[in-house]
Amino acid sequence: MLTFKELALFLHVLFACIWVGGMLALVFVVAPVLRGLKNREELFLTLGKRLSFYGTFLSLGGLFITGLINIHYLLGFSQLLDLSNPYTKTLWNKLFAFFGVVGVSLAHDLYFGKRAYERKFNLYMARFLGFLNLILSLLVVFFAIKLRFGG
Numbered sequence: 477m478l479t480f481k482e483l484a485l486f487l488h489v490l491f492a493c494i495w496v497g498g499m500l501a502l503v504f505v506v507a508p509v510l511r512g513l514k515n516r517e518e519l520f521l522t523l524g525k526r527l528s529f530y531g532t533f534l535s536l537g538g539l540f541i542t543g544l545i546n547i548h549y550l551l552g553f554s555q556l557l558d559l560s561n562p563y564t565k566t567l568w569n570k571l572f573a574f575f576g577v578v579g580v581s582l583a584h585d586l587y588f589g590k591r592a593y594e595r596k597f598n599l600y601m602a603r604f605l606g607f608l609n610l611i612l613s614l615l616v617v618f619f620a621i622k623l624r625f626g627g
Contacts, residue, residue, distance in 0.1 A: 481549045488542035495535040496617060498527055499610050517593045528585040536578055543574070563627030570619035573612050580609045 478486075506523065510516045547553060551563065558564050584605040592602040 481545075484542045484545040484549070488539060488546055491535045491538040491542065492617065492620070495531055495539065496613050498531045498535075499606075499613060502527065503606075503610065521590075521593070524585070524589050528589070532581045532585045536581060539574070561627070563623065566619055566622050566627040570616055570623065573615045573619060577609060577612045577616060580605050580612060584609060 502523075510519050510523075513519060547556070547567070551567065555561065555564060556567075559568070584602060588598050588602040588605055591598040593599065
């Protein structure tokens with residue numbers, strides 16, 4: 477029988493797979509293929525809109541909600557300020573990295589990504605923010621793994 481706690485953790489991992497998997501697929505599969513095409517700008521923008529909805533808004537929103545549920549079941553909100561606990565310290569590191577991902581994602585998706593082909597600066601910023609987002613996301617995954625081993 478699936479409990480609510482297990483469902484929340486399952487959905488959390490699923491959202492993380494969609495988020496990080498989408499970025500990795502874009503970097504290693506889609507971008508190299510699109511760079512060789514004539515209408516790559518249009519394809520990147522179209523793909524970006526779709527990934528932005530599923531990746532940024534759906535996945536990050538789902539990760540936030542299921543993350544709160546997981547905090548409730550695994551630690552309890554009353555323990556969040558106990559920084560003597562290694563688990564809590566790692567959780568705060570994960571939360572800071574996650575909110576970094578949210579900020580970078582919003583800047584990338586809502587501003588620089590939409591304007592990437594208007595100016596070279598916007599294109600460079602979109603690429604830089606995409607790379608930074610991937611690094612921060614992998615850092616979040618690292619902290620998640622560390623939490624599963626006790627912090």
